[in-house]
Amino acid sequence: MNTELLEALTILEKEKNISKNKLCEACNLQRTQLNNYCKNKVTRIDFTILAKLCEFLDCTPNDILKLK
Numbered sequence: 337m338n339t340e341l342l343e344a345l346t347i348l349e350k351e352k353n354i355s356k357n358k359l360c361e362a363c364n365l366q367r368t369q370l371n372n373y374c375k376n377k378v379t380r381i382d383f384t385i386l387a388k389l390c391e392f393l394d395c396t397p398n399d400i401l402k403l404k
Contacts, residue, residue: 344400345374348393363388 349359360370365385372378373385386397393399
């Protein structure tokens with residue numbers, strides 16, 4: 337089972353007109369952390385980070401996590 341984050345995060349960023357820098361600042365993330373999520377390089381999803389992203393983007397985990 338593969339979880340694709342790249343497409344979902346990129347789409348949400350564009351829909352909400354939010355830059356990665358703004359997203360990192362609002363969610364208190366390092367740019368490398370966000371890039372790892374966007375490039376699907378995480379081995380374990382941190383639910384705290386997921387919650388921060390969902391809160392800021394006003395979405396649910398289902399909007400970000402796409403199983404393929």
